[in-house]
Amino acid sequence: MSAREVRKVIRVGGRSYAVTLPKKWCERLGIKPGSPLDLVLDEDGILLLVKNRGEGGEDLQIFLEASSEEVLAEELAACYIEGITRIRIRGDAKRLNRLLNKLSRRLVGLVATGSLRSTYTDVVLPRSYISIRDLAERISSLITELFNALFEYIKSRRLQLLEEADSYFEMFDQLYYLGLRAAKRDLMRVEGEQALNVADFLIFLNEVRHLVNSLRRLANRLYDMGPEEVEAIVEPFMYVRKIAIEALALFAGGDTGRIPEILSLWKKLGDILKRSVFRDPVMNELNLMFEISSDIARMVVARCVRNRACRCRYFYPKLEGGEPPSVEGRAP
Template sequence: MTRRKIQLVGGGTYSVSLPKAWAESQGVDPGDEVSLHAHLDGVLVVETDAAADEPAGRGPVDLPVDGADPTHAGRLLRAAYAAGVDRATIEAEDGFSVETRRELERTARGLTGTTVADGTDSAITAATPLDPSEVSIRQSVRHLSFVALSTHRDATAAVLDGGSNDAVVDRGDQARRLHALVDRHFRRSLSRLDEVDALGLTRPELFDLWTTSRELERVASRATELAETARRLDDCVDERVADDLRECARDARGVVEAAVDAVVDERGIASAREALVARDDLREATEALDRRLFESDRADPRLTAAVNAVGRTADHGAAIAEAGLRAAVRRADTAADDGSRVGDGVGVAAGDDD
């Protein structure tokens, strides 16, 4: 880091010198113009014209593949989406197999805002013309929370009541699609100067929301594990075990809900603490249930996978709650700069009684 003193020049203009080594490395000469970007989080960034003309994450990019390998082609398109590329052309010198072409089209349909814009025998172009100013990351995470918890609820019913798990598969795909959208904009923000401002967030806020999104996708994955357990069970679950597992699953979802409130709705320390305490209590309950299943002669041992999935669900909620705690502390630090202090996630005028 280099420090410079602010100078006041004629007309009331503030001036600061640029480090010579940086200017030379960027090809900046006296008389050249640079762009200044003032960001929501108080950062002022200097950008050369060359960097502005070639911003990271703006296509097109050409990606060569083996046209007979649909799995790799799909992975490559998903990687381009996650990297923030706006336009990716998948090229196969010897042409695409029918399976590869179908896989690319299926992958594009599963990525929010992506369409197959053009296609020939040897090249397929997928475009993602998403405007970040029209994307609400906070609302996307709220939607993902609803999807993940609904999926978990349906999966629990499939295990305990023998319900269908078809909805679990569909919602699991929806959860992955929503997280992929959040992940794309988060990764673009790492290299794009204008991305965070367009989203209307600070970098710490975006990171907390991305962390929440990642853990919610994992909650949906735990729901898929529950649904898989339901498919493999031969008999109905013992009534007492079913009641205990149902209560544990409900409590696990409560952990996630409280944690998401702490981050997305900025409920503060109280909501995060509620989630963490509930997770600790649930851990004791799932361990006791797991021991009972192990010691029982009648219990299906495959139910232990369901108990584990429920416990891990609460762990994902705890990870979100910890992000909520960090956010609350960060807001407290900001309030302190304004002469306030924060009690339970809420600013309190300095000198007031607790």
């Protein structure tokens, strides 16, 4: 429900001005004496950011102007990532509705409310309670299925597999923005080692975004490739797929026992890429996927060392006729 009131500015003391807030509005938003309200000055005027701390948790609200679709789309995506839960937009409601329907494909839970004849549109975004660990597992599983779909297409050339891959791309976009939203939420609440884990997750999101974009470009090129060209990438893509899947499983589950297998696959793929006479865009994409997957695996090793919980015995030099030296705090 939209509402509007005109209030006069009053003088407070010798240097400040104030505007009173309607009591009903304050009751609706849970604003009480002492509640924090953020004022932001920009080119269009003054924005009031209301932090509502009710029984259901914290709500962040903001008001936007629908200046252009491109700018508004970026602002709404930023609001989503920053944890805003309610947005009021002034502009043509029907035009906004079309934009919001498009954005809802990548911003999970976005809902528009209010009349299509109103000059204001209210957008409600969900609070994000999903854990970043669950998101990492879901993202890893999704990209695994994406690799499998493209690999099966390379072997069978069945077009429905590329259509299946398209649906995975769209699902990843949703998880990517949801992951940024969840990570920003956690960074406000945790510290120490937990904060480092959130930082790892943000790096992971950036890496997998590049990985998925590379897969997108590869999928687009596969449409136009002939049988001989496709045959040439079967073996390198098979190894890239295995390395990527293992690295993703490492990050999601933290099972460092997979590292020796990844190291073995690295060597095999490195030899294949060195022998390859192709330096076309497709092979460049495979090289990029290999590098990204390797970076994800290295990040897990770094996390393992940081947490001093590494079970990878080969990290420690063996003594003659004995066991590796003990490390304080190392997991048994």
